[in-house]
Structure formats: C-alpha cells, structure tokens
Amino acid sequence: MNLILDLARGMLRRRRRQTLVSVLGVALGVAFFIAIAGVMRGFQTYFVAQIIDVAPHITIKDETRDPPIQPAVLAAPEGAVAVRGVRPQDSIRGIRGAGEKLAALEAMPGVAAAPVLGGQALLRYGSRDVSATLLGLDPERHRRVSNIEKDMSAGRLEDLRSTANGIIIGEALARRLGVGMGDTISAISPAGVVLSMRVAGLFRTGIQSVDQGQGFVLLTVQQVLQNRPNTVNQILVRLSDVTEAEPLARRIEARFGNRTESWEEQNQNILTVFVIQNAIMYSVTGAILLVAAFGIYNIISTVVFEKTRDIAILKSLGFAEGDIQRLFLVQGLVVGVLGAALGCALGAAMIEGLAQVRFGVDTPAGQDRFVLSRDWRIYLIASGFAVVSSAVAALVPARRASRLDPVQVVRGAA
Amino acid sequence: MTPLLEARGMTRRLAAEGVTLVRDVNLSFGHGEFVAITGPSGSGKSSLLYLLGLLDRPTEGQVLLEGQDTVGLAPPAMAALRLRHLGFVFQFHFLLPEFTALENVLIPIRKLGALEGEAARTSAMALLEGLGLAPAASKLPEQLSGGMRQRVAIARALANNPVLVLADEPTGNLDTRNAAAVFDIFERMTQAEGRTVLVVTHDPDLAARATRRVHLVDGAVVSDTRR
Numbered sequence: 001m002n003l004i005l006d007l008a009r010g011m012l013r014r015r016r017r018q019t020l021v022s023v024l025g026v027a028l029g030v031a032f033f034i035a036i037a038g039v040m041r042g043f044q045t046y047f048v049a050q051i052i053d054v055a056p057h058i059t060i061k062d063e064t065r066d067p068p069i070q071p072a073v074l075a076a077p078e079g080a081v082a083v084r085g086v087r088p089q090d091s092i093r094g095i096r097g098a099g100e101k102l103a104a105l106e107a108m109p110g111v112a113a114a115p116v117l118g119g120q121a122l123l124r125y126g127s128r129d130v131s132a133t134l135l136g137l138d139p140e141r142h143r144r145v146s147n148i149e150k151d152m153s154a155g156r157l158e159d160l161r162s163t164a165n166g167i168i169i170g171e172a173l174a175r176r177l178g179v180g181m182g183d184t185i186s187a188i189s190p191a192g193v194v195l196s197m198r199v200a201g202l203f204r205t206g207i208q209s210v211d212q213g214q215g216f217v218l219l220t221v222q223q224v225l226q227n228r229p230n231t232v233n234q235i236l237v238r239l240s241d242v243t244e245a246e247p248l249a250r251r252i253e254a255r256f257g258n259r260t261e262s263w264e265e266q267n268q269n270i271l272t273v274f275v276i277q278n279a280i281m282y283s284v285t286g287a288i289l290l291v292a293a294f295g296i297y298n299i300i301s302t303v304v305f306e307k308t309r310d311i312a313i314l315k316s317l318g319f320a321e322g323d324i325q326r327l328f329l330v331q332g333l334v335v336g337v338l339g340a341a342l343g344c345a346l347g348a349a350m351i352e353g354l355a356q357v358r359f360g361v362d363t364p365a366g367q368d369r370f371v372l373s374r375d376w377r378i379y380l381i382a383s384g385f386a387v388v389s390s391a392v393a394a395l396v397p398a399r400r401a402s403r404l405d406p407v408q409v410v411r412g413a414a
Numbered sequence: 415m416t417p418l419l420e421a422r423g424m425t426r427r428l429a430a431e432g433v434t435l436v437r438d439v440n441l442s443f444g445h446g447e448f449v450a451i452t453g454p455s456g457s458g459k460s461s462l463l464y465l466l467g468l469l470d471r472p473t474e475g476q477v478l479l480e481g482q483d484t485v486g487l488a489p490p491a492m493a494a495l496r497l498r499h500l501g502f503v504f505q506f507h508f509l510l511p512e513f514t515a516l517e518n519v520l521i522p523i524r525k526l527g528a529l530e531g532e533a534a535r536t537s538a539m540a541l542l543e544g545l546g547l548a549p550a551a552s553k554l555p556e557q558l559s560g561g562m563r564q565r566v567a568i569a570r571a572l573a574n575n576p577v578l579v580l581a582d583e584p585t586g587n588l589d590t591r592n593a594a595a596v597f598d599i600f601e602r603m604t605q606a607e608g609r610t611v612l613v614v615t616h617d618p619d620l621a622a623r624a625t626r627r628v629h630l631v632d633g634a635v636v637s638d639t640r641r
Contacts, residue, residue: 003524010512313508316469317522317570318497320490407470410504410582411460 025292026339033285034347041373056236094231110240114141115232136222145238155201166200170211191227297393312409325402332394340383416481417442424475435461448604450621453630501571503581507563509555561592
C-alpha cells in the first residue's frame, strides 16, 4: 500500500498546479459549508435557546385535544337516531384538580411547575385604553419556570406580593399607556370586574408582542378580576433536560387528559422553517462540493489519459487491476483529504472573520453580531462529504485505468 | 524435465477484426536459452511475445509456465506470475518519469514485497551497478541518455530475479553501440545467470548472437534453429 501511495504522490506532484486547483476547489466547498452551516446552526441554536429561555418547556392547558363527546351522543353510541341541536354542556373552564396535578408534577425529578390563570383585560390610564393579556401567577413558583425576572428593567416579581393589586407590564405597553413605575391604572375584565392596579414592575423581553401586550399580576388578583375563583387554566412546566419535553408532554397528556404542548409543538412552524433552511444550506454547499468533485474527476481523468503507458508498464510488471484502481482512487482521496483539511482551516478562519462583524443596531436582545456555531460535527460532515465525493469522482477514471489492456498500449506505442 | 515455458497449439485471433495474429504455435523453452524471434513486420512477433509473457491470452491452445497451464488463470493470478517470474523490456523504456532510476527499479521489488527497506535498495542498487548505471541511480529518466534509460528498464525487468526475460525490440531506439551493449547484457544473463531471454528483433546481426532463432511468417513458426 505504501508503494501505491508513493506512486500516487509522484503522479500528483507532477501535476502540481492542477492538483492545487482541485484541492482549492474542495477546500472552498468545505470552507463555505462550514461558514454557512456555522451561521445557520448558530442562529438556530440561538433562536431555540431564546424560545426555551422565554417560553415554558411544557404548557398544560384547560382543554382536551379533541372536543369532549356530548352526553347525548354517549348515551346512544351507535343509535339509529341522530341527535341534532344539542346544547353543549356548559362546564366551568379551567384545569380541574390543578392542585393535585401540580403536586404530581413537582414530584417528578427535574420538573418545576407553576399554575397560571391567563385572561384578557383592558388597561386604562386616563383616556388611553390598551388591551392586554394578563397572566395571574404565583411569584415563587413562577420564578422556577420562567426567566422573566431576568428581563425586568424595574421592580421584581416578588413585588407583586408586597404591592396591593400590583401589576408588572412590558415597557412598550407602559409607553403606550403613558405610565411609569408606581402609577395607578384601572384594569377591566370581560367579566366586568374593574380593579385599580399599581405598576410594580416593567420588563423588556425584546419580543414586541410580549412587551406591548402582556402583564403579570398575582394569581389571586387575576382570579378576582376574571371572576373565576380558585381557577387555573394553564400549568407551565420547566425541565432540567429540554430534550425530554416532547415525551414528557405526551405522558402528562395521557395521564391528566389535558391538552399538553411541548415547546417543540408550540413552535412547530419555526422548527419547520429550520428544516427548509437546512435543506437549502445542504443543497447550496453540496453544489459547491459537486463542482469540486467534477474538478477531481477531471484531473484524475487527465492523469489516467496521460499515464496510459505507465499504467501499461505497471500492469506488465505485475500490478493487478485492483492495484491500478487503488492507485488512482488514492489520488482522488489525497486531493479530497488535503482539500478537506485546508477547507476546515479556511472555514474556521471564515467563522472567526464573521465573528468580528458588528451590525451596529441596538436590538433589544443585545444581539448585534452573528451567533456562530463552532460545532465539530459541522467540520466532520463537511470533511466526510468532501472525501467521499472525491473518492466517487476518482472512481470512474480509476476503473477505466484498471481495465486498460497493456498489450493494446504497448502495441500502439511500438 | 519440464520445460520452463511451453506453448501448445497456441492461436490468437482478433474476433472483431477477423485477424489471426498467431496460429498454432508449438514451442518450448528451457533454462538459459537466448532466443531471438524474427520475422517481417506484421508477422506476429510481438503478439507471440505477449502471449508467452502472459500479458495476453490465446484464443486456443495452452501456455505452460514451469508445467502449469496459465490460460485459465484469473487476471490477478496472471499478474502475480508476471511479477514473480517474468521481466519485460519494451522498445520504449516506459520508465515512470516522476521517479529516479533507482525508484523505478524498486517498484517491482516493493510490489513483490520479498525484500524490504534497505535490503530492497541494496538489491536495486546492485542491479544498476551491474549494468554500469551506478552514477544514474538518483537521476530522473529525462536526465538520462536513451541507452541508459533502456538499461535502467532492463534493470527493472530483472528486479525480482525473473527466470524469463521478454524483450520486444529492445534496441529499436538505440544506436549500434548501445544495441550491442544491450545484447551483451542479454548474453551474460543467459550464460552466467541461467535466465531465459526471448528477444523480438528485426536486426539480423543481433539475432545472430542468439543461441536459438525462431522465425515467424504470418503468425506461424516457419523455422526454429539452434546454433
């Protein structure tokens, strides 16, 4: 095998410039793949991290996945009589037995849960009305399932307890209302209850819809406001291991019957976009590598063509077809491996270059640069693809070389 | 005693062209023979040599190397026989241009793998020295004269100490002096080293130096004379 390697090296060295071009072609493909994948993967990881950071990992809702079957239908499951115009059972909305469910959830290892009552309210200050979604929460428990405290620019979640009828609202919402810390606003619920509330805190998540339209109040206050005493309509769950979210959500739903959504389910649209994004990335960089592979095919073909006599003599000396095939396959592999190595270095350099770029915009999340992934697996995929495509590109001319009949060549030359 | 190489009823046709290159050849060669294969152009001299050298296969008949029929062998087995027992010299030297004279001689030695590292180099160097090529060892083929290149090619053919050396017009591109030198080498190989050498040549003076002369016309052996 050493002999084959030496022969391959000699042949490639002879065509130094062409070899260099082919190596560069592969290297560029690999480098672009690494850079693009780094940007995309980095963005996706950042995005997912943001989702996981802001939103609960699992949300248990006060509804079932399929609407409950009406008693009239249950009474005659396969009846010949169709019951029409049934007045739906008017059940009180909310998660039943929320207390026991919470206790059961918290008994699981690595699980934190918090009850929430969400509902709409109209916030009024002077002549300004802004509709907002108010979340009634339990500060101690909520801190364990949400990172909202991190985004608070004034006050703390705890202050809801110390302030009578305290409310925490988004900065954008405060601006729309024209209020600041300590101001008193009125909240009017669809149930018709009106409460005077004092702004006890402000937050800024960077997500417009949240900053403009969300507020937090104490769970008990919300229950009074919505006129839904002792009711909870959501249980938020946070896990120490995010990847467990989906299977755990399914188990919870099976056990409690409530519709339970993992963060993956809630953000399915975004995750689908990621799949498309990845497909685009792989096809673009794949195209670059494909072009590089054609370069390799070209150089190996040229070498085979020019080396016809050498192949003939090697065969007459006693090299078998397999040896000849390996000889040219190795040349393709050498180009592929060199290209992959150079490409990895180039890709790493490009990533570091991109890391220096500043967008110069003041985004709320404070992200003014590329979030880059430096995952070693990207390098592995790129290199693997480069080496494999080099081998495939070299295979065709290598097979042609191995089938060359030395007698034909020698006869033609003589 | 089994002959070194034997052809029995050997015929080679090119089906596509409808041409018979070699017809019904029966020859046998012992050890230490120096055989010149002669004949007019297109008489099938080279074709006969490739068949005897296991580079080509007859369409009919048998080729036996040390009593073993080779016609049914798979290509890798044929390649292995060539590597171990045969050496080829062609009209063109066919040295690999990227490698020095020494490296060219080392290729078959390394391929066979019987000798390794320093032993292989020593053996290759000895071959070059024996052919007066010691100063050329580290030179590339393009830096050598035509005669030297052909001698390097001979050294390469001898690399694995073959019992049989086959040469196809080895002096076709050489001047008289170099051609004579090549035949000197062949003579020494047969007489002193006991190898069998088959040389295709159309030079009657050189052919006269062989101990046996096989004359071909239209692919058939018309005379087989020993000196």
